[in-house]
Amino acid sequence: MSWSDAKSIIYNSIWKQNQGVVAILGMCPVLVMSSNIINGVSLGLATSVVMLISGAAIAAIREFVPNELRAPIFILIIAALVTMVDLLMNSYVHDLYVVLGIFIPLITTNCIVLARAEAYASKNGVAASALDGFMMGLGLTMVLAILGAMRELVGKGTLLSGIDLVFGASAKSWIIHVVPAEYNYQFLLAILPPGAFIGLGFLIAGKQALDRRAEAKAKLAAKQIQLKEQAA
Numbered sequence: 001m002s003w004s005d006a007k008s009i010i011y012n013s014i015w016k017q018n019q020g021v022v023a024i025l026g027m028c029p030v031l032v033m034s035s036n037i038i039n040g041v042s043l044g045l046a047t048s049v050v051m052l053i054s055g056a057a058i059a060a061i062r063e064f065v066p067n068e069l070r071a072p073i074f075i076l077i078i079a080a081l082v083t084m085v086d087l088l089m090n091s092y093v094h095d096l097y098v099v100l101g102i103f104i105p106l107i108t109t110n111c112i113v114l115a116r117a118e119a120y121a122s123k124n125g126v127a128a129s130a131l132d133g134f135m136m137g138l139g140l141t142m143v144l145a146i147l148g149a150m151r152e153l154v155g156k157g158t159l160l161s162g163i164d165l166v167f168g169a170s171a172k173s174w175i176i177h178v179v180p181a182e183y184n185y186q187f188l189l190a191i192l193p194p195g196a197f198i199g200l201g202f203l204i205a206g207k208q209a210l211d212r213r214a215e216a217k218a219k220l221a222a223k224q225i226q227l228k229e230q231a232a
Contacts, residue, residue, distance in 0.1 A: 001125065001128045001131070005128065009128065009131050009132050009135060010131070013132060013135030013136045013139045014135060014138065014139045017136075017139075018139040018140070018143065018207070019112045019136055019143075020139065020140050020144070020147075020203075021143055021200070021203050022207070023112075023115075024204075025110075025111050025112045025115060026047075026111055026140065027200075028103075029047075029103050029106070029110065029144075030140070030144060030147070030196070030200065031196040031197065031200065032103065032193070032196070033100065033103055033144065034144050034147040035148065035151055035152065035191055036148050036156075036158075036160075036161050036162055037148040037149050037159060037160055038096075038160060038162040038166060039099060039100065039148065039162060040141070040144030040145055040147065040148035041141055041145050041148070042093075042166065043100055043104070043144065044137065044138075044140050044141025044143075044144040044145070045137075045141055046085050046100075046107065047107050047110065047112070047113065047137045047140060047141070048133075048134050048136075048138050048140075048141055049081075049085060049134075049137070050081045050085060050113060050137070051113055051133035051136055052130050052133045052134035052137065053133075054074075054077055054078045054113065054117060054133060055117065055120070055121040055130050055134075056121075056126050056127075056129055056133070057077050057081075058074055058077060058117050058121040058122060058129065059124060059126045059129035059130070061073075062122045062123070070118070071114075071118075074114060074117045074118065075108065075114065078107075078113055078114065078117065079108045082104070082107045082108045083105075085104065085107070086104045086105055089104060093165065093166055095164075095165040096165040096166055112136065112140060116132060117133075120132045120133075121133065143200075143203065146203060147196065147199045147200060150190075150199045150202075151190045151191060151195050151199055153178060154187055154190040155186065155187050155188070155189075155191035155195060156179075156185065156186060156187075156191065157178050157185040158175055158176060158177055158179070159175070159176040159178065160174055160175050160176055
């Protein structure tokens with residue numbers, strides 16, 4: 001895999017084919033676990049790790065798997081990795097594990113993971129598949145982080161609430177109170193599920209606006225180059 005191939009994979013995963021705001025896949029965890037930054041990023045990183053290892057594993061055995069058995073074998077590999085992640089989180093970040101709950105084992109059935117295994121890992125090499133899986137997961141993590149920050153800030157006036165679930169009770173001092181805690185600020189619409197739909201809608205609209213702006217700039221630049229060539 002060349003550096004240009006790697007850059008193409010990274011660009012496609014993070015921006016062009018972002019699973020959260022372009023493909024609109026795996027919406028259940030995106031909408032439920034994006035109530036704050038910590039929950040969203042934690043679930044996103046867990047998904048990224050599973051996608052990285054499963055992509056590499058599936059690419060390594062792809063030539064030995066019969067077509068009619070691909071789906072169950074892929075799901076078995078993903079389920080084994082998710083079980084490992086589930087047990088590790090239960091052991092080392094138990095409080096966060098309790099908060100994320102059923103959404104950790106549900107990574108197994110997340111259509112993003114299986115879709116990349118089928119669409120990319122089953123047709124490409126180990127290194128490219130591992131990079132594609134991790135970057136697709138990272139793209140989703142970025143969406144979860146931005147959406148979580150928006151909902152947490154508007155809904156509770158804080159950032160990084162729940163960070164003590166990862167780093168211990170001493171990390172409570174790291175929470176940023178944009179609205180002073182004594183005001184007991186809450187805006188339930190942002191915290192509850194409707195806030196997730198509204199926030200995601202803003203993210204999708206923002207990305208499309210940036211894409212249209214970039215396309216217009218590219219067309220203008222191409223037109224200017226054409227005019228210069230004609231003048232010459």
